[in-house]
Amino acid sequence: MKLRLAYLYPRHLNLYGDRGNVLCLAARCHWRRITFDVTELGPGDRFEPAAYDLAFLGGGPDRGQTQVAEDLLRGKGPALRDAVEAGLPLLAVCGAYQLLGHCYRPAEGPELPGLGLFDAYTEHPGPGAARCIGNLVADWNGTTLVGFENHGGRTFLAPGATPLARVRRGHGNNGRDGTEGAVYRNAFGTYLHGSLLPKNPALADHLLGLALARAGAPELLTPLDDALELRAQTAAAGLALENRRRFPWSDQM
Numbered sequence: 001m002k003l004r005l006a007y008l009y010p011r012h013l014n015l016y017g018d019r020g021n022v023l024c025l026a027a028r029c030h031w032r033r034i035t036f037d038v039t040e041l042g043p044g045d046r047f048e049p050a051a052y053d054l055a056f057l058g059g060g061p062d063r064g065q066t067q068v069a070e071d072l073l074r075g076k077g078p079a080l081r082d083a084v085e086a087g088l089p090l091l092a093v094c095g096a097y098q099l100l101g102h103c104y105r106p107a108e109g110p111e112l113p114g115l116g117l118f119d120a121y122t123e124h125p126g127p128g129a130a131r132c133i134g135n136l137v138a139d140w141n142g143t144t145l146v147g148f149e150n151h152g153g154r155t156f157l158a159p160g161a162t163p164l165a166r167v168r169r170g171h172g173n174n175g176r177d178g179t180e181g182a183v184y185r186n187a188f189g190t191y192l193h194g195s196l197l198p199k200n201p202a203l204a205d206h207l208l209g210l211a212l213a214r215a216g217a218p219e220l221l222t223p224l225d226d227a228l229e230l231r232a233q234t235a236a237a238g239l240a241l242e243n244r245r246r247f248p249w250s251d252q253m
């Protein structure tokens, strides 16, 4: 059995270990004797939906987002949108998550139109505004997600749009409504860097499970021993919540 991942814009969108998400998915397949192929696609490369079982996009500074926005919207965008409508599992972190919404208005420079996969928009409150930085702990699917966030943009979901998680500590989408990320079909947007998946094995397996089910082999998602991953998660969450207890103002912007 083989799973094929499209890794979009690895040279423009890769912050705080985002590439580690791809390595994590590869390792969790390897431990299950599933072949895992990664294809890196940059601006100008074609995205062929039938060639992939999963897609990943990392985060990036405004400059990196500006460099890929046009290609994402007009180049790969239409095929990517069709693939997500058809159920392609996709994970997009921070800057990519913002560009998969309707638009990103940076602190300076023109608005970047987005793909509109997530019914949400993002805007930076303006030069000099505090960034949303720090450890983030959130509740997802009856379990915990932990990671690190650093973004100037604040994302607002439309009424009826589905957030990925509920913030327990940190800023999340906008530091106000308690939501983190967004979900549309099998596409997941998040502000969680770190990298995200190594410390959140349940979400990693959720993505792999969706891909294996679509490939007709759900039984291959056999259980793994995640003791180490969960110890790392507990330690990271503990640190974040301890910080909150000691410095309650640290969540305020």
Ligand code: GLN
Pocket (backbone or CB within 6 Å): 015, 058, 059, 060, 061, 062, 065, 093, 094, 095, 096, 098, 150, 151, 152, 153, 154
């Ligand atoms: N440049 C975007 C922002 O500042 C995204 C940053 C990121 O991907 N960490 O909001």
